[in-house]
Structure formats: structure tokens, C-alpha cells
Amino acid sequence: MSKIWFITGSSRGIGYQAAQAALAAGDSVVATGRNLAALQKQFAGIGSERLLPLALDVADPTQVQAAVDAALAHFGRIDVLLNNAGYGQLGLFEEISAVAVQQQFATNVFGLYNVTRAVLPAMRHQRSGRILNISSVGGIRGVAGASLYCATKFAVEGFSEGLADEVAQFGIAVTIVGPGYFRTDFLDASSIRHGDAAIADYAALSQQLREFFDARNHQQAGDPAELGRVLVQLAQMDSPPRRFSAGSDAVAVLRDKIAHLKAELDAFEPLSRGTDLAV
Template sequence: MSKTWFVTGASRGIGAAIVKAALAAGDRVVATGRDPAKVAQAFEASPDKLLIAALDVAVETQAEAAVEAALERFGGVDVLVNNAGYGLLGPFEQSEPEQIGRQFATNVFGVFNVTRAVLPVMRRQRAGRIFNITSIGGLRGGPGGSLYSATKFAVEGFSESLALEVAEFGIKMTLVEPGFFRTDFLDESSIRYNDRPIADYAALSTRLKEFYGPRNHQQAGDPAKLAKVLVDLARHEKPPLRFVAGSDAAAMFETKIASVKAELEAWRALSVTTDGEF
């Protein structure tokens, strides 16, 4: 049975790959982006299968309008993919408040805006799938990633809790945590470096740029393969709450789990001393 997808950040990268995979599977897609012309350039599909809508996810009214357009064209939304986002990298102290606000407005509040607009539709249908694209950076932190990880950790906590709130309505949530994928994410179009230099962080800032720069478009992950997996998961009766994408992400998550478990056991005896007497 064909489905209707609603994909944010659909003009390139993982978002564009998901749109193409869903269309190839015979599904209908609402492909959204801040610049509809750029979204249109990315696809060739018949108008009865593809709707392109303008959407800056940070603007709540645009999210509502795009969902309304989806309902007018296709009558419902079966699969929501919250993919739009970008990375703000660099030491926390070097970030300006305005930069921090923009990062959260897109990566966190944008997810809230679109999800809030789609949930009433899925509740009426008593069915729906939500894929929230976070990152391995939403499962473990790293130097220079404090703000980007903060947004992705926020979406992780939001999604894990929301999954429990909407399960009774037949709505299923999957967090997708990619590692490094061969997209434009490391381009200046998708990544920002904070711009208030502090001498003590100069060496770290240089290491970050030297690490990420050469990896641009050399990443191991294949967006088309990930997109096909998500199309398959959208039809799975019992999809996972978390889907770690990529061998690098799986290895990093495994290391994080082992570290957390070891720390818990090392301090468990002290942890339990904080219980009160009854």
C-alpha cells in the first residue's frame, strides 16, 4: 500500500535521497525546503506523486501551511521525516548568542514546529510513522560539537518521550542516528564554525577544520542506501526506536554504551547511598 511522505530539508543530502527512494517505491512525497526552486531542481516526478512546498522549519506558520498543502493534495501524511538541520561547530565559548539561537531554532524548534503540525493528522488517522534524523552526535559528545550535540541530544530526549505519548494512537517513532555520510553536511552550506576567536582555543579550532575539511564527500555512508532502508522501515510492523546508521556510528555507539555501563558500575555503591530512609 502506497504512503504519503513529508520530508524536510529535501533539496539535497539525506533528505533528497529519501524523497527519491520513496518515489521509486511508488509512494507520494511532499518535499519541502526553504527554497522551493532548489528542491524542484533535485527531482523529476509526475505532479500526482510529488508536491514541493516552501518551508523554513523555524517558522511555525510555514510548517502549518506546508502540512495543510499536503492534506489538500494527498489527503493525509503517513510518514514524517524531520531531516532539516545544520551543524554549528567549534568551542562553546567562541559562539555568539545569535548563532546558538539559530542552531536551536532549526535543529530543535524546527522539529517541534513540524511535528506539532503533523501530529493532529496522524492522530485522526490513528496511524503514522515519524523519523527524526539526529546524529551519532546525539548519542555522544565530542570536542567542538557542544552546541550541535546539544540540539541532537534534545531531539533524542524529545523523541523518546513523544514515542510513549503517541503510541496509543498507532504512531511509531524512529530516531535515525547517522555517522558520517557522503552528503554536503561538511560544506559551508550545511556547517558553520563559530566566529568569536579565543586564543586558548586556537589549536582546537585548527584541529577541527583539519579533521573535517579533508573528509568532505569522502565519508563512508551512502545516502541512497540509508534512504532505501528508511523506506523499508516505514513498512515494518515493529520498527526500532533507534536506528544507528553506518558502521562508524555503530562502533561509536558501542563504545559509548560500554563507557556508560562501566561508569555506572564503578560508582554504583556510592549512587545508592543517596536514598532516603522510610
């Protein structure tokens, strides 16, 4: 049976490719993004019977609810929610303003919460649904120069794990999708943001990290079109994974994190167990 998708951040990158893959599979798509004109240009020629482009700033709860209401009025249901909207706040923690921190969480974390909260009542009523939350390798391992971005993705992963246990009783499955480096505009100047307060003590490291990320812009190994097709496969699975790592680099990061956690746990297990009350 064909599905109705609600996708945030659909005008480019992974969101756009997922929308194209869903349409190619015969599904219908509510494609949302901050710039409606850009959405309409990207999806020109696709009939309204299978596509509904909507302007949406996920950080605005009122706009989120209006978009979800419009989607339900148009298609009657939402089968798959792809929470993809987000951006990368790079830079060293002390060089990023409090306002920039709040903006990063407003989109990457609270925006995802806003959309999920608005969609869940319809999925509960249907007693079915798939939620795909786009995280990152940065949701598994924090790295210098992206501590705040990683913090938002760690929040998405913890939320998704807990939510999955809450909504499974309604036939709703939640999958965390952790991409590695994919060839999108993520590291482009049109998307990425850097710290706005230079601190002399960090100058060398800050410059080194900026050069590292700049060198990988549009050089990433991951194919966003292929990931879009894989997301459609995940949405079709009867028993989808709780966590899916996308890209060989993401697999390597996860394996390394598992090995590090095990080694550290084993090394300090006696000390850990020693904190129990004596019985």
C-alpha cells in the same frame, strides 16, 4: 499500500535520497526545503500526482502549518514524517555567539517540534503514522568542536523517546535515526557553520578540529542513497525500532557509549545508591 511522505530538507543529502527512494517504492512525497526553485530542479520530471514540492523554513511555525495544510489538501493524509532539516554548527562553545546558538536550536530542535506539532493531529485522526527523526552519532556522544550541534541532537533524542510513549496509543511509531558520517554536503561550506569569535587559548584546538572536519568533507564512508532506501524499509515495518544507528561508524560509537556507561555505572554504583533516604 502506498504511503504519503512529508520530508523536510529535501533538496539534497539524506532528505533528497529518502524522497527518491520513497518515490521508487511507489509512494508519494511532499518534498520541502527553504529554496523552492532548487527543489523543483531536483525533482524535475516527476508528476504532481506523486510529488508536491513546497517551500518551507521549519523555524517559521506559520509557514510550517501552511505547508502541512497544503500537503493534506493535496494528498488527503500524511503517513510518514521524516524530520531531516538541520545543519551543523561547529566550533568551540566559547567561540560561538549567542545568536548562532539560538539559530542552531531554532532549526534543529524547535523546527523539528514545529513540523511534528503540525503533523500529529492528522496522524492521530488516522490512528496511524510513522515519524522518523534524523539525529546523529552526536546525539549519543558529545564531542569537542560540536558541543552545540550535539546538544540539539541530544534534545531530539530525548524528545523522540518521550513522544514515542505518548503517541503509541494512536498507532503512531517514532524512530530516532542516528547516522554516522555520510557523504553529503553536511561538512561543506554551503552547509556547515563555524564559530565566529576567536579566543587565543583555544587557537590550537580550534584549528585542529577545523582541519579534522574539513578533511572528511565528501570523504565520508556512509552512502546516503542506501540510507534513503533503509528509511523506506523502516517506514514499512510493523514494529520499527525506537532507535536505529546508520553506518558502521555509528554502530561503533553506540557500542562504545554503552560500554562506557556500564563501566562508569558499575564503578560508582555504591556511591549512587548511597544517596537514597535511609529506611
